[in-house]
Amino acid sequence: MSQPTVLASEYFQSYSVVGLLAVVGVLFVAVAFGAGRLLRPVVPTPEKMLTYECGVDPVGEGWAHTQVRYYVYAFLYVIFAVDSVFLFPWATVFAAPGYGATTLVEMFVFLGFLAVGLLYAWKKGVLEWT
Numbered sequence: 001m002s003q004p005t006v007l008a009s010e011y012f013q014s015y016s017v018v019g020l021l022a023v024v025g026v027l028f029v030a031v032a033f034g035a036g037r038l039l040r041p042v043v044p045t046p047e048k049m050l051t052y053e054c055g056v057d058p059v060g061e062g063w064a065h066t067q068v069r070y071y072v073y074a075f076l077y078v079i080f081a082v083d084s085v086f087l088f089p090w091a092t093v094f095a096a097p098g099y100g101a102t103t104l105v106e107m108f109v110f111l112g113f114l115a116v117g118l119l120y121a122w123k124k125g126v127l128e129w130t
Contacts, residue, residue, distance in 0.1 A: 072126050076118075083114055 087107075094103045121127055 069126075072121075076121065076127075079114065079117070083111075086110065 090103060090107050093099050094107075
């Protein structure tokens with residue numbers, strides 16, 4: 001065999017392991033759901049068909065208003081969680097020789113964009129709870 005053929009077979013062999021693991025995972029979930037469906041008792045009663053909410057019988061309509069500020073805080077949390085995910089690899093690359101200045105400038109540009117977004121949210125009054 002030639003060198004490119006050997007490299008290609010090794011390359012696809014590593015993907016075959018990932019594919020096999022994915023198939024085993026899907027089969028495991030399918031078997032678990034199938035066993036649950038076969039083994040569970042099915043006895044529908046009117047009480048079981050009612051909407052359950054914290055042990056209280058449902059009263060009124062099912063529509064409830066949710067404050068948008070909860071979503072804004074969740075979105076801000078996700079933004080800063082992603083920021084921390086980018087900061088950890090940056091710290092390891094920053095320590096490598098030859099990458100110091102470039103990496104430092106790139107990260108300050110990234111943090112600058114985040115700061116502008118946070119400043120915008122603060123100016124719009126999104127961060128105030130009242």
